[in-house]
Amino acid sequence: xxxxxxxxxKKKARLEAxxxxxxxxxxxxxxxxxxxxxxxxxxxxVIHAAQQTIREQQMLQLSRKDRLFFVETILNPPSxxxxxxxxxxxxxxxxxx
Numbered sequence: 001x002x003x004x005x006x007x008x009x010k011k012k013a014r015l016e017a018x019x020x021x022x023x024x025x026x027x028x029x030x031x032x033x034x035x036x037x038x039x040x041x042x043x044x045x046v047i048h049a050a051q052q053t054i055r056e057q058q059m060l061q062l063s064r065k066d067r068l069f070f071v072e073t074i075l076n077p078p079s080x081x082x083x084x085x086x087x088x089x090x091x092x093x094x095x096x097x
Contacts, residue, residue: 027041027042
């Protein structure tokens, strides 16, 4: 696991959690596999999960915004530009209409 903990950053905040002994052993085993301390493993994993959650939420917000824009454009289409009118006319001529 690549470290997302900056060793030079001063640690000023504390985070505590109560977990079962079985959960601790599981997390400790995973930390050992990755070569991290238990604390670094927990912090890195939580940071990664937090970043992923934020990215997913931002994508959902953008998706909702894009959907609303799409529906609004379909319901209230903008007037065609001169370039679009010219292109449509050339296409009709090309198709022989």
